[in-house]
Amino acid sequence: MRVFVTGGAGFIGSNLVDRLLQDGHQVTAYDNLSTGQPRFLQDALKQPGFALIEGDILDAERLTHSMREHELVFHFAANADVRFGTNHPKRDLEQNTIGTWQVLEAMRANGVKRLAFSSTGSVYGEPNVVPTPEDAPFPIQTSLYAASKLAGEGQIAAYCEGFGMQAWIFRFVSILGERYSHGHVFDFYKQLQEHPERLAVLGDGHQKKSYLYVQDCIDAMLLALRQATARVNILNLGTDEYVEVNDSIDEIVSELGLSPARSYSGGIRGWVGDSPLIHLDCARMRQLGWAPRLDIRQSVRETVRWLQANPWVYELRGET
């Protein structure tokens, strides 16, 4: 199959590209390289079935032209900066809401009918039902990021209804693993590189977070594409467990052999719009026959090991 991956040089995107190539597909990665790393694609670039196109999803002409003759789109390109959303509210609107619309229009122009989309568990806001199922009570949005992903979901569903497309919308927890370079674990790792003796933690450390290992995430998506046959398939993607931020820190410092003094900024939220608890009910995905191979603590350790083996990522990101 000819598969088009927006954000294909990113963390999840590049891992997916490798897997799709392994499975014998032809793959085009489309990425503006604003956060994606061509180095993530160094193996892929050696393969004849692969092409990397440097382009922005907001460049309608380039996007539409590049997508010609593909059969399936994974739309992963997005602004993933949740925490500082209020510093640049236009970014979520443009890169996520309008960007997703551009992808849908490019699909329509090219007659591409199948779309997989990376949404987020944070669309549930601060849910009353935990673990939270896909049909939880209609939520109220608490971050610009989640609002822009919800806008994307809505557009996709409406395009499916209006233009006969089929979609798989995945509401992710935070993903960990190889090529992870943004978020929680990375921030702690970075701090400990700079000052191994102390660690500053936003919030009270009891925020509950759920994580999923990137290879488990990819297994789930590929399985869902085969097994879930509705017009619009909405699937939570996480583990049945959660950890507190403190537990996650325990794994990181243990893996690094450190014992830093921890200081807490306090409060139940790490920042305005942070959800104190993202814990998804993933029964729907499990009913398709999927189960994660790594638990959260294993995923955290796997991630730390990868960061240690790839200091260039830390050096690159540490600068910003």
Place this chain on the structure above:
Amino acid sequence: MRVFVTGGAGFIGSNLVDRLLQDGHQVTAYDNLSTGQPRFLQDALKQPGFALIEGDILDAERLTHSMREHELVFHFAANADVRFGTNHPKRDLEQNTIGTWQVLEAMRANGVKRLAFSSTGSVYGEPNVVPTPEDAPFPIQTSLYAASKLAGEGQIAAYCEGFGMQAWIFRFVSILGERYSHGHVFDFYKQLQEHPERLAVLGDGHQKKSYLYVQDCIDAMLLALRQATARVNILNLGTDEYVEVNDSIDEIVSELGLSPARSYSGGIRGWVGDSPLIHLDCARMRQLGWAPRLDIRQSVRETVRWLQANPWVYELRGET
């Protein structure tokens, strides 16, 4: 209070303007006059506390400048063409999703903290719970229009959380009454003006629809602004009843003294994306002490009488 009404020359907007002026407020109507009618504001324009500004919500500079020194915004400007959404998918994105974002940005630039927003009962898609409450199961969107309104809701809630604003989001059923000039009843009225002896009906005529009289709608919004005190107040706005399209036709033809032969296109939907049943649970609004004064059949008749008394509206719209 100084109140800013986007879409203030439209059907609901202009009725609201009149009411706000009656209640002693200073009012600015901001409207690009694409569907709004200055004639709806002929009484308002005689009053010193009123200003009409011809401008587009996508014109950020003009919008921001015009909104200075207001304390409350009613954001009613929108593309309201639900049925033909798939003919021009960019319109919902631009005028509704991006337009709402521009209004939020203008509010932020001016320090305006309070927003009332006209959303729609069609954000519930095809709900499993009927009558549908505000916290119904997380819906799947079925029209570009509803998806764009949902995107607007999400942005508003995120701005409330991120920038300390307060919002009242009203999920309307279809509104009827004075200055109604778009939708169901209008289409039937127009047909019967052209050929009183026959009436073509989309769908099977059994689509259930709920309507609300525009003055009841305005009563409800103004009451909610006084009584509902959450950061984000989401309120269904409709009647506890519904009628079938056929019932609505009964009232129209009876009011006009006609007996047209009815032909049906068939199917449970009038068009792709049409919801076969929008019937909202309005208990939350009623608990604030509100009740509609007219029932649906009375609203339909009131609307037909107004259309008869204002042939200029029919002549204007009949051309397009």
